[in-house]
Amino acid sequence: MFFNSLDFALFLPIVFICYWFLTAKNLKLQNCLLIVSSYVFYGWWDYRFLLLILFSTIVDYSVGIFLNRQSNTRNRKLLLWTSIFVNLGLLGFFKYCNFFIHNFVKAFSFFGVELEESTLAIILPVGISFYTFQTLSYTIDVYRKKLKPTTDFIAFTAFVSFFPQLVAGPIERATNLLPQFYQNRKFNYSNAVDGLRQILWGLFKKMVIADGCAEYANLIFNNASDYSGSTLILGALFFTFQIYGDFSGYSDIAIGTSRLFGFNLMQNFAFPYFSRDIAEFWRRWHISLSTWFRDYVYIPLGGSRGSVKIKIRNIFIIFIVSGFWHGANWTFIAWGALNAIYFLPLLLLKHNRKNMDIVAKGSYFPSLKAALQIVFTFSLTVVAWVFFRAENISRAWSYLTNMFSHNIVSIPDVIPWPTVFVLLFFIGIEWLGRDNQYALEKFAFKASRIIRWMFYLLLVILIFLSNGKEQAFIYFQF
Numbered sequence: 001m002f003f004n005s006l007d008f009a010l011f012l013p014i015v016f017i018c019y020w021f022l023t024a025k026n027l028k029l030q031n032c033l034l035i036v037s038s039y040v041f042y043g044w045w046d047y048r049f050l051l052l053i054l055f056s057t058i059v060d061y062s063v064g065i066f067l068n069r070q071s072n073t074r075n076r077k078l079l080l081w082t083s084i085f086v087n088l089g090l091l092g093f094f095k096y097c098n099f100f101i102h103n104f105v106k107a108f109s110f111f112g113v114e115l116e117e118s119t120l121a122i123i124l125p126v127g128i129s130f131y132t133f134q135t136l137s138y139t140i141d142v143y144r145k146k147l148k149p150t151t152d153f154i155a156f157t158a159f160v161s162f163f164p165q166l167v168a169g170p171i172e173r174a175t176n177l178l179p180q181f182y183q184n185r186k187f188n189y190s191n192a193v194d195g196l197r198q199i200l201w202g203l204f205k206k207m208v209i210a211d212g213c214a215e216y217a218n219l220i221f222n223n224a225s226d227y228s229g230s231t232l233i234l235g236a237l238f239f240t241f242q243i244y245g246d247f248s249g250y251s252d253i254a255i256g257t258s259r260l261f262g263f264n265l266m267q268n269f270a271f272p273y274f275s276r277d278i279a280e281f282w283r284r285w286h287i288s289l290s291t292w293f294r295d296y297v298y299i300p301l302g303g304s305r306g307s308v309k310i311k312i313r314n315i316f317i318i319f320i321v322s323g324f325w326h327g328a329n330w331t332f333i334a335w336g337a338l339n340a341i342y343f344l345p346l347l348l349l350k351h352n353r354k355n356m357d358i359v360a361k362g363s364y365f366p367s368l369k370a371a372l373q374i375v376f377t378f379s380l381t382v383v384a385w386v387f388f389r390a391e392n393i394s395r396a397w398s399y400l401t402n403m404f405s406h407n408i409v410s411i412p413d414v415i416p417w418p419t420v421f422v423l424l425f426f427i428g429i430e431w432l433g434r435d436n437q438y439a440l441e442k443f444a445f446k447a448s449r450i451i452r453w454m455f456y457l458l459l460v461i462l463i464f465l466s467n468g469k470e471q472a473f474i475y476f477q478f
Contacts, residue, residue: 001044003253004207004471011041016260020187027184031158034261038163042127049125052090057160059086060135064142064149064156076143083139087132094124099328127167129325133292135160138174140296147175155181164257168250168473170268170288177265185262194441195259197456201440202252204459206473207466209245209426212419213238214471220414221389224399229408232399234415236382239389241423244273246474247286252438271434273381274359276373278342279352281381289325293318304347311347316340326388331396335387342380358435422462 001007015037023029043050063083070076138159141147150156159178165171220227220235227235251268258265272284282290298318304311316337323336346352359374360366366374383400390396433439443452 001041002473003250003257004203007044011037012257012260019261024187027182028154030185031154031181034158034163035154035161038158038161038166041163042161042166045126046123052125052128053131053161054157056087056090056132056135057157059083060139060160061150061153061156063139065151067139067142068149080139080143083136087136091128091132094128096328130169130171131160131166133171133289134174137171137292137296138178141174147178150178152182162258162263164254164261164263165265168247168254169286170251170254170266171292172265172288177263180263188262191259191262195256197440197443198252198256198259198438200256200456200459201438202249202254202256203463205245205249205252205426207471208422208462210242210249210474211246211466211471212422213242213245216414216416216419217242217389221399224395224402227402227413228410229403229405230410231412231414232403233382233408234412236386236389236399236403238419240273240378240382240385241426243385243388243474244269245426250473255438267437271358271430271439273378274374274431274434275377276355276359276370277346277351277377278339278380279346280355281377282339282343283356289322293322297321304352308348312344315344315347319343330393331387331390334393334396335384338384338387342384361435364432 001011015033019030019033023033039050039053042053060083063079067076067079070079138147138156142149155178158181159172159174162172162177217235217238220231221239224232224235248269255265255268266288268286268288270284270287272281275281275284298314301314301317302310303314319336319340320333321336323332323334323339326332326335343352346354355373359370386399386403387393387396390399430439433441433443436442443455447455
C-alpha cells in the first residue's frame with residue numbers, strides 16, 4: 001500500500017477512528033490493532049511475505065529473552081550471531097543472491113572458464129532492508145546491555161511491524177520506539193494537527209517535487225547520448241531533487257502519521273542540500289541509516305581512532321557497505337566509494353565536525369563563504385547521484401564524461417519551466433524552515449490563519465495538478 005494512493009487515503013482514517021474511539025482505553029487492544037493494521041498495510045502489497053516479518057519477529061524476540069537469561073559470554077555471543085545470521089541471511093538471500101551468482105560466473109569467465117549462469121526468480125520483499133536492521137538493533141542493544149529485553153510479545157511485534165515506517169523507515173532504534181508501545185497514549189490535538197501538516201508537506205515532496213522531477217530525469221538519463229552536456233547536468237539536478245523529495249517525503253509522511261497515533265519517530269532528514277561539507281551532508285541525509293552504521297559498524301571497527309591506515313580503512317568500509325545496502329549493483333558500491341573519497345580529506349584534516357550547526361542560523365541569507373561551500377558540496381553530491389541513478393558503471397561513466405563535454409555551457413535542450421519554478425518555490429520554503437524538524441513545523445506560529453490556509457490550499461492544488469499517477473517510492477526497492 002502506497003502512502004500516495006487512494007487505498008491509504010481510506011485506510012488511514014479507518015485505523016485512526018478505530019484506534020482512538022474503539023481501543024483508546026486499552027493499551028493491549030491499541031497495540032493489537034496496530035499489528036493487524038500493519039499486517040494489512042504490508043500484506044496489501046504481497047501477503048506471502050508477512051510470514052517473513054513474523055519469523056524475524058519471533059527470532060529476535062526469543063534471542064532477546066535468552067540473552068537476558070545467559071551470563072556465559074560464549075553463549076551470549078552465539079545467541080547474538082544467531083540473530084545476525086538469520087536477519088542478514090534473509091536479507092542476503094532475497095537481495096543479493098542473484099548478484100553474487102552473476103558476478104561469480106563473470107569472475108570465472110575472466111579466467112577463460114565459462115560457466116552456465118542460472119539465477120533464481122526471487123522477488124525482493126518491500127522494506128526488508130529496513131525492518132531487518134530495526135530488529136538487529138534490538139538484539140545488539142540487548143546483548144550490549146543497553147536495553148532490557150521485552151517480555152511483551154504484542155508490544156515487540158507492533159514495534160517491528162509499525163506500519164508508518166515499516167517499508168522505508170526511519171530505521172528506529174528499539175531504545176526509542178519500543179518503550180512507546182508500553183505507555184498509555186492519549187489523543188493530543190496539537191500533535192495530530194502538526195502530524196497532518198507534516199503529511200501534507202511529505203505528499204507535496206513526493207507527488208509534486210519527486211514525481212515531477214522524475215519525468216524529466218528519466219527522459220534525460222534514458223536518452224543521455226542524445227543530449228548536450230548542459231542538458232545532462234539538468235537531468236542530474238532533477239534526479240538529485242527527485243531522490244530527496246521522494247525519500248524525505250516518505251519520512252515526513254511516516255513521522256506525521258505516527259504523530260496521529262501518539263508516537264514520535266526520529267528525524268530522518270535535516271535539510272541535507274544546505275550542507276557546507278560532505279561530513280555535514282551525511283549527518284543530515286538518511287540520519288537513521290547513517291547513525292545505525294556509525295554505532296553498529298564504524299565505532300566497533302575503531303571509528304576514527306588509531307593510525308591513518310585504520311581511519312582510511314574504516315571510512316571505506318562504512319561507505320561501501322552503506323552503498324551496498326542500497327542495492328545489488330556495482331553502481332551503489334561506486335557511489336559509496338566516491339562518498340568515502342569525498343569524506344577522507346575532512347577526516348584526515350580533522351574538519352569532519354567543523355559545521356555542526358545549521359547554516360546561517362538566525363539570518364535569511366548565508367555568508368559568501370557559506371554559500372560557496374553549499375554550492376561546492378551540492379555539486380559533489382550531484383556527481384555522486386549519477387552513479388546511484390545509472391543502470392551500470394559504464395553508463396554512469398558515459399553520462400559523466402558527456403556531461404562535462406565541450407557543450408556544457410550551451411542552453412539545455414529540455415527546460416520544463418513549470419517544474420523549475422516549483423523547485424525554486426520548494427527550495428525557498430525549505431531554506432526558511434531549515435532550523436526546524438521539517439520545513440513547515442513553525443509555520444503555524446509565524447503566519448496568520450488566512451495565510452496558513454491559503455498556503456495549505458496552494459499545496460493541495462499543486463498535488464492535485466501533479467500527474468496523478470500512483471508512483472512507487474524509490475526506496476521501496478531497497
